Amino acid sequence: MKKARGDLTQGSLPRHLLRLAGPIIFSYILQDAFNIIDMIFVGRLGPGAIAAVGVSGNLLRLIGVFSLGISTGAGIMVAQYLGARNRAQAEHIAMQAILLAIFFSIGVTLIGYPLAEYGLLAVRMVDPEVLRLGTTYMHIILVGISTMFLSMALGSIFRAGGDAVTPMIVLVFSTIINIALDPLLIFGLWGFPKLGVAGSAYATLIGRGAGVVVLLYLCWSGRAPVSLRNVQFQADLVEMIDILRLGIYSSMQGFWRHFSRLGFLWVIGPYGKTVVAAYTICMRLRILVMNPGFGIANSVAPLVGQNLGANQIARAEQSTRIANILGAAIMAAIGAIFLIFPQTFIRIFSPDANVIEIGTVYLRFLSPTFGFIAFSLVLGKALNGAGDTFSPMMITLVSQLVVGLGLVILLSYFIGLNGVWLGIALSNIVQGVVMWAWYHTGKWKTIKVVKKKAKAV
Secondary structure, three states, rough: HHHHHOOOOOOOOOHHHHHHHHHHHHHHHHHHHHHHOOOOOOOOOHHHHHHHHHHHHHHHHHHHHHHHHHHHHHHHHHHHHHHOOOHHHHHHHHHHHHHHHHHHHHHHHHHHHHHHHHHHHHOOOOOHHHHHHHHHHHHHHHHOHHHHHHHHHHHHHHHHHHEEEEEHHHHHHHHHHHHHHHHHHHHOOOHOOOOOOHHHHHHHHHHHHHHHHHHHHHHHHHOOOOEEEOOOOOOHHHHHHHHHHHHHHHHHHHHHHHHHHHHHHHHHHHHHHHHHHHHHOOOOOOHHHHHHHHHHHHHHHHHHHHHHHOOOOOHHHHHHHHHHHHHHHHHHHHHHHHHHOOOHHHHHHHOHHHHHHHHHHHHHHHHHHHHHHHHHHHHHHHHHHHHHHHHHHHHHHHHHHHHHEEEHHHHHHHHHHHHHHHHHHHHHHHHHHHHHHHHEEEEEEEOOOOOOOOOOO
């Protein structure tokens, strides 16, 4: 793991990018493989269970955007302070991010738990089975939501220090636990209680919690890119505000993105649980295609951050160019496979003929837009690494919520369900084009994150 740490301000950019992206992509694929396996297990409980877990997952991701803000803000600051050779301040920032993750997760649990059922009703999930199973699933996850907040913050801190391997190894460990517990708790095998959808939620929390414990141990034992062994376990409101100031717009970007997904569900809901199940399966497949884009995007952020911290602007720009070309090429190629063989992939999750037919149509609208999604992912994270989190948030707001949801509502009224699929596809194209145009204005190069006289803690 020590060899995985890197000074990203020197050496080959393609090598740094691939060294970071490889473990991150594998981590995303591994996590998505678990999600697929989880959905396969849940799918055996029927379309109602698929719809319940899918809709609840969207609501929980909307709640979890707060963790995205903390992890993004901390990652930007840790990377740039390491690039500026101020390790003590980077370690102090890491501690503040961990404390923020704990504080916010407690607040989310207290507020979200009593509102879980209302959240499902808000997106017009009125089917009694979906409502009952979804509320149970959300209650369990919300009690342990701190595992999500801490795992995201810690993973971002490791990657900011150039170490993407350790979070990957820990995720392998977590996922093995998760997958092993899934069938035992869902179906009640080997003497375990038969919990159904609730079993899936418990398996997720146990696996994720085990990973958090390992990452915290590495930080306090001095085996992480930044050591917390000698850092005071004390809140620093000034630095917490700086983390949130940088991360709040990433949180809002995630919020608008997931809010638009809930808006799509609000439109889709009245079509029935079969359509909701098809949409849920296709969104899982969409995430699978996006894994390479996520990996490359999360690699370019620390590259841009460390090099801007070291005042190497041209090198930061070159790293983004390489990442953008690579991400778009890979995602477009995978999207082409989904376009040609949609039924093959949908059938993995559900044998229901109606679900397969509806999902096939949606995938054929969605697949040609994957290259544009790559633009928005990679360039958005490059802007984040530079400290510009406001612009990607506004672009996401306009393209996904205003354009996307607006088109979905309008087109569904005139041409029915195909209008929903067309509106979603067009919003992806708009977001990619606008993100590309804003990045090329070059305004991100003038942003300053590192304080000239930052205190050493």
